[in-house]
Amino acid sequence: MTQRVDLATVMDRLAIDEVITGYAVAVDEGDWPGFRALFTADGRADYTAAGGIEGPAAEVADWLAGTLRPYSVRQHLVVNRRLRLQDLGGYPGDRAEVRADYLSPLRHTSGADLLRGGTLAFGLLRDDARWRLRTVAVHEKWRRGPDPASH
Numbered sequence: 001m002t003q004r005v006d007l008a009t010v011m012d013r014l015a016i017d018e019v020i021t022g023y024a025v026a027v028d029e030g031d032w033p034g035f036r037a038l039f040t041a042d043g044r045a046d047y048t049a050a051g052g053i054e055g056p057a058a059e060v061a062d063w064l065a066g067t068l069r070p071y072s073v074r075q076h077l078v079v080n081r082r083l084r085l086q087d088l089g090g091y092p093g094d095r096a097e098v099r100a101d102y103l104s105p106l107r108h109t110s111g112a113d114l115l116r117g118g119t120l121a122f123g124l125l126r127d128d129a130r131w132r133l134r135t136v137a138v139h140e141k142w143r144r145g146p147d148p149a150s151h
Helices: 003-029 032-037 057-068
Strands: 039-046 054-056 071-074 077-087 092-108 113-127 130-144
Touching: 003 032, 003 077, 003 092, 003 113, 003 130, 032 039, 032 057, 039 057, 054 057
Parallel strands: 039 130
Antiparallel strands: 039 054, 071 092, 077 092, 092 113, 113 130
């Protein structure tokens, strides 16, 4: 690999990391236009393994807005990111996959705390020289505390 290709790979990794962080921040801050903007036009999100829905990013953003509304505190920590960039014979491609663990503490407006954890799977595409989410799948592995929003 040449130094130029190595630099391109580092730049891709940084840009992808920014998209993943942007995803977590958008959910935590309730920035649903920002959430939608992270996705490709045909981007989809799947929350079924966490008791939610699967569908186009805009539809899932609307569902998240309603579901998370009663939580006054939201914090998604996305860690242990494992990134695989498409390799086109030693050159970076336009696709990437990221698997990461998440920890999500939530505080309901009633004061009850809910803690969840699991794995996130992201599929990304470079779109107009910018990385965007094509797919997001949330795989909840565990949950602690009552979910006051479900009562």
